[in-house]
Amino acid sequence: MSDFSYEFSRLGLCDLDDLVDLEKICFPHAWTEQQFWLCLKQKQYYIFGLKKKGELAAYMSFFNVADEMEILKLAVHPAHRLKGLGKRLLGLVLQNCIEMGIEQAYLEVRRSNTAALVLYTGFGFIQTGTRKGYYPDNKEDALIFSLDLMPQ
Ligand SMILES: CC(C)(COP(=O)(O)OP(=O)(O)OC[C@H]1O[C@@H](n2cnc3c(N)ncnc32)[C@H](O)[C@@H]1OP(=O)(O)O)[C@@H](O)C(=O)NCCC(=O)NCCS
Numbered sequence: 577m578s579d580f581s582y583e584f585s586r587l588g589l590c591d592l593d594d595l596v597d598l599e600k601i602c603f604p605h606a607w608t609e610q611q612f613w614l615c616l617k618q619k620q621y622y623i624f625g626l627k628k629k630g631e632l633a634a635y636m637s638f639f640n641v642a643d644e645m646e647i648l649k650l651a652v653h654p655a656h657r658l659k660g661l662g663k664r665l666l667g668l669v670l671q672n673c674i675e676m677g678i679e680q681a682y683l684e685v686r687r688s689n690t691a692a693l694v695l696y697t698g699f700g701f702i703q704t705g706t707r708k709g710y711y712p713d714n715k716e717d718a719l720i721f722s723l724d725l726m727p728q
Pocket of ligand 1: 602603648649650651652653656657658659660661662663664685689690691692694695698
């Protein structure tokens with residue numbers, strides 16, 4: 577990405593309104609304000625974002641337990657997509673995780689989510705399983721991926 581005018585930072589309760597707005601734009605089954613609020617109260621929960629001139633353009637959230645993390649959401653505002661922002665945010669967050677001593681990353685993604693699949697596999701995530709008919713709205717499969725953050 578040639579545009580470095582995005583500011584990377586950890587997000588908190590003061591970003592709640594912006595998070596909820598972006599979540600609604602990016603996901604048909606969006607998390608509510610209360611869901612974000614409850615997660616943000618937990619110290620194992622992290623959200624990092626990329627802002628441009630103070631406006632939230634992308635965010636990524638994960639839970640950390642021991643030396644593992646599970647990616648919950650990664651979203652880029654439609655106006656900022658296909659400019660390498662998803663790649664940049666994922667890279668920055670995974671680097672942060674490595675510095676935190678996290679060794680293994682996990683995630684699940686809808687089989688039809690081509691954009692996310694290209695992004696994650698590009699980082700070396702490997703499919704380790706499938707949850708058949710996992711998503712209740714359309715019975716779509718969830719693909720489970722993992723990435724070793726500290727390969728020997
Ligand atoms: C998935 C998402 C985060 C990607 O963000 P992005 O900023 O557009 O991604 P990038 O520009 O960094 O592109 C990363 C790679 O994915 C590819 N890609 C992105 N969107 C794509 C699409 N719709 N179809 C095919 N490939 C796509 C890019 O070409 C790039 O590939 P490359 O590394 O070979 O060049 C974004 O589409 C999004 O927010 N989607 C809605 C929310 C979502 O589904 N999140 C994931 C599950 S939580």
